[in-house]
Amino acid sequence: MNPISLILLALAMSTDAFAAAIGKGAALQRPRFIEALRTGAIFGVIEAVTPVIGWLLGQVATRFVTNWDHWIAFLLLLGLGLHMIYAGWRTGADEPEAKRVRHGFWLLAATALATSIDALAVGVGLAFVNVNIMLAAAAIGLATLTMVTLGTLLGRVLGAVVGQWAEIAGGLVLILVGATILYEHLGAG
Template sequence: MNHLQTMIEILLMSFALGMDALSLSIGVGLSNIDRKTALQLCFSIGVFHVILTFAGLAFGNLVGYYLGQYAHWFGALLLMGLGVHMLYTSLFGKEETPKAMGNAVAMALFSASVSLDALSVGFSLGLRSATYGVVSAFSFGFVSMLMCGVGLFIGKKFSQSVGRYGEILGAVVLIGCGVKFLM
C-alpha cells in the first residue's frame, strides 16, 4: 500500500470516528455554551480520542502477539462490528445529549463517551503496525477536535437534523474500512 492510500484510509477513519463528536456537539451547541467552554470541550474530545486509541493500540499489539495471523481477521471484524453498531444506534437508538457542560467532570465524561469508539478502532489498528497506529491516533484526535468545533457551530446556528446523517455516514465508512482490512 502506498503512502497516499494509507493517508486517505487514516483520514476516512478519522472522519468516521469524528462523526460522533460532530453529531453530539450539534446538540451541545444548541444549548448556547460559551466560547471558552466550547474550546475546552473540543480539546477534551481530541485528547480522549488520542488516549483511547493508544489504549486500544496497546491491547491490540498484545493480542496480535498471541493470536498471530488470526488477530488481523479479528480486528477487521471488530471494526465492522463497531460500524454496524454505530449504524444501528443512529437509526434506532435514542439520542442522548447532555444539556450543559457545567463542570470538568461532566465534560470529561462526555468526552470519554464520545471517544469510546476510538478504543475499539485502536485495537484493530494495533494489529497492523505501530507507526500506522500512532499516526492514526493523532489524526483521530485532531479531526475529532475540529469536528466537535464544527458541530458546536452548527448547533448554534441550525437544528439537530444533520447529526443522524453524519453518524450513518461514519458507520458506513467504518464498515468499509473493516472490509478493506479483510482484503
C-alpha cells in the same frame, strides 16, 4: 495503513463526537467559539488517548492471533460501524436539554469518554495491522478537535437531525475502512 485510510479512520472516529457536539451545542444558549474550542480540546485529547490504550492492549494479544489479525480488525470495525449506524437511527428520540451558557468539564469528559469507546476498540484492531499508532492517534485527536468545535458551533443551527446522519455516515466509513484492511491483507497474501 495508507494515508487515505488513515484520514477516513480519523474522520469516522470523530463523527460520533461530532454528533454529540451538535447536541451539546444545541443545548447551549449561543455557544461562543472559545466554548466550542474548549469542548473540542476535551473531546480531542480523550479521543486521541483511547486508541493508544486499545493498541497497547492489542499488542499483548497480537502474538496469539497473527494469522487472524485482518479478520479481527475487520470484524471490530464492522461491529462498531453497525453500532454507530444503529445509534444514529435511535438518536432522533432524544429530548433536548435546558439551555445553558457553558457545560461543565466533567460532563464533557464523560461524554467524550462515552464517544471514544469505539476508538479504544479501533486501537485494539490497529494493533493487528502495520500502523504508526501515534500518527493514527494524533490524526483522530485532531479530527475530533476540529469536528467537535464545528459541531458545537453548528449545534444550535443544525440540531439533532444532522448529528444522527453524521453518526450513520461515520458507521458506514468504519465498515469501509474495515473492508479495505481485509481487502489489502487478503490481496497481499
